[in-house]
Every structure is written in C-alpha cells, then in structure tokens.
Amino acid sequence: MRPTLLRPLLRTPTARTRTPSPATPSPPAAPAPPRIILSTTLSPLHNLAYEDWLFRHTPADVPLLFLYRNSACVVIGRNQNPWLETSPAHLSTQRIPLVRRRSGGGAVFHDPGNTNYSMMLPRAAFDRPAQAELVRRALARMGVGAARVNERNDIYLGGWKMSPLSTSCAYKIISHRAYHHGTMLLSTDTSILSRALYSPLAKRMSTSRSIASVRAPVIALSELGAGALDPALGGLQQQPEGGWFAHERFVRAMGGEWADWFGVPEPGERERERDGEGAVMVGEEEMESLEHVRKGMEELGSWEWTYGQTPLFEVQGLLPLPGSTTVSVFCRPGRGRLTRGRWCTIKCTMGRSSTSSSALRPARARKKRA
Numbered sequence: 001m002r003p004t005l006l007r008p009l010l011r012t013p014t015a016r017t018r019t020p021s022p023a024t025p026s027p028p029a030a031p032a033p034p035r036i037i038l039s040t041t042l043s044p045l046h047n048l049a050y051e052d053w054l055f056r057h058t059p060a061d062v063p064l065l066f067l068y069r070n071s072a073c074v075v076i077g078r079n080q081n082p083w084l085e086t087s088p089a090h091l092s093t094q095r096i097p098l099v100r101r102r103s104g105g106g107a108v109f110h111d112p113g114n115t116n117y118s119m120m121l122p123r124a125a126f127d128r129p130a131q132a133e134l135v136r137r138a139l140a141r142m143g144v145g146a147a148r149v150n151e152r153n154d155i156y157l158g159g160w161k162m163s164p165l166s167t168s169c170a171y172k173i174i175s176h177r178a179y180h181h182g183t184m185l186l187s188t189d190t191s192i193l194s195r196a197l198y199s200p201l202a203k204r205m206s207t208s209r210s211i212a213s214v215r216a217p218v219i220a221l222s223e224l225g226a227g228a229l230d231p232a233l234g235g236l237q238q239q240p241e242g243g244w245f246a247h248e249r250f251v252r253a254m255g256g257e258w259a260d261w262f263g264v265p266e267p268g269e270r271e272r273e274r275d276g277e278g279a280v281m282v283g284e285e286e287m288e289s290l291e292h293v294r295k296g297m298e299e300l301g302s303w304e305w306t307y308g309q310t311p312l313f314e315v316q317g318l319l320p321l322p323g324s325t326t327v328s329v330f331c332r333p334g335r336g337r338l339t340r341g342r343w344c345t346i347k348c349t350m351g352r353s354s355t356s357s358s359a360l361r362p363a364r365a366r367k368k369r370a
Helices: 044-057 088-093 128-141 190-196 221-228 247-261 284-288 291-300 363-369
Strands: 035-039 064-068 073-076 098-100 108-110 114-122 155-157 169-173 177-185 205-207 279-282 313-321 325-331 344-350 353-359
Touching (some): 035 247, 044 098, 064 247, 108 114, 108 190, 114 128, 128 177, 128 247, 284 291
Parallel strands (some): 035 064, 035 279
Antiparallel strands (some): 169 177, 313 325, 325 344, 344 353
C-alpha cells in the first residue's frame, strides 16, 4: 500500500517571524531532495523498528526527517541498565512498556504529549549543533522565542529542559549515514513522567559498563502556557485550534524548518509535487509489510533485548522480610541474569543470629577464598 502524500505538513504557520540566531548554520551539502515522513501509529515497537529501517535503507545521500509519537512507555538507551533508570515493577503495575532502543543516550518517557523527531543525514553533512538549532527555530515558529540550545545540544527554556528528564537527543552513526533523534515535551503530564523514571535501586547500585542518564528538571510547554510565548514574534493574539503547543503545530514547524534548511519550496508553493519530495503519512500496515520491521519489532519486544542486553552491574542493599528478618544482598548479574560465572552473596539476620551464603559463585573464586 503506497503511503498517502500529506501536503499540509509543511504549510507555513501564520506567524513566520523568528528570533534572530547569532549564528544560523548553513544547510548541509546533500545532493538529493529532502524527505519528511510522519507516522500515524502510537506503537513504540512499530515506530522504533521503522525508524531503524528508514536509517538503514534510505539512500545515504537523502536527508530525511521522521516525526512520530508513542503511547505511554519508557525508552532506554542501547547501553543502559533498566533497573538503574526506572522501576520495571512500577511500570508493570501501570501497564507502561519498557523498550530499549538501538541508539545511545539516556532514558526518556514517551506519551502522545511528547513528539519525537529523527533527522537522518549523510554522515559528511551531520552537524549536531546545527540540527539542534533547527529544533530551536521550529519552536520560534510556534512563538517560543526564548528557547535556547546548550553546550550538550539540549533544548532549554529558562532553567527547564524541554525533553523527558534525561538527554533530549541521541545519535547513531554508521558507515555513510547518521541520525540525530530527540523529543519535545508539548503536553506530557510530568508527574507521571517523574514516577516512571524513578529507580528505587539507584542508590544501591554501582555500574561499571552501563551509561547513566544525565538528570535535569523538565517541564512541558503546556504547563508554562502563554508564559512560554514571545509577544515580539507577532501573530499570537488568538490561540490556534488545538492549542499553542499541539503536536500538529510542532510537526508543521519542524517540517517548515526542514524545507527551509535545504532551500526547498513548501508544498503549498510548488507548481507540482514530485515523488519522494513531499511529506508522507505511514501507518502500521505499511510498516508491517517490511520484513526488517517485523523482525525488529520481535527483537525490541523480547526479554533478551530489553533486559538481557544490560551491561554487567552490581547491586547491594538490605531487603526486609517478614519475621524480623533482614537480608543483605550483593549481586553481580550479567545480561540481566545470575548465571554460572556470576555471583550473589546473601546474609540473613534473624534476631541476634546470622547466616551467610554465596550462590552462583565461580569455581575459581570459591577455591581462592578457601
């Protein structure tokens, strides 16, 4: 089934005046016309598997912007520890899926109030600061003129980060191609976000091989309301349909900046639409028609990928049990499991007596301690 051309995506908002940038980046030297794709599904497995397919199968010289939203879920980086970034038990009770993506970076909370963007470019044209600046200019199109880019290429408004708690962007680079993807907090309930990204084991755990998220205070644009808008941009007297910070407005703003960056006329100004140049809408049916996506969804949804890919880590602490029993535990799991070659020391204290044991300890370690 052929994706439906979506002409209105790049239509310019009423207010086009932008906050001047001290250094507006030059467009990347990409010979092929840019493309924009908008997902119509809220399934995180579909969207992440399709993003990987786009990255690996789009011609290397084609700049591509992929925009999507997910239903409520927590997405961790490729090299992160799920028990350090969140509480899998809490997510399970709240029916919030946990997904490990293929790129690096930190843990993020996704929901329909949080729009995701993925900018795929030829490797030679990849420029992190320039891509972050494009997102800032898109916010200015929406009237958010005070947004800024920090030294980590995160988007801030005042002292607040506009992405769910950890790094607002992540990257992946292969031989001739790279992508920069991130999130924009438009109307997410940040109280749910905070609980979803809380780990009760964070202070009991030490890790030597996983990447920890960089925590920062966050806020959704909808929580700031009109206070996030800059009256100097003009055209902000009447609230647009759907609100100032609707997903559709951010999509139009990102699409407009993407087209401007490459000097491409917007669809409403074209005399004719050429195949591949316009924005397209893609749904689950089109995604599932691709074998790469089907296999990717199966892998992303598996225990072996979500938990089994966890780098080696250590956890220790006291676990209270019924009958005035306290269990002191020190474990070193590998790939999410206690297996042969990994060990766990358990000490039980009942009243004044105590016992200790070691389980799954390597044979060499037992011999050395004898």
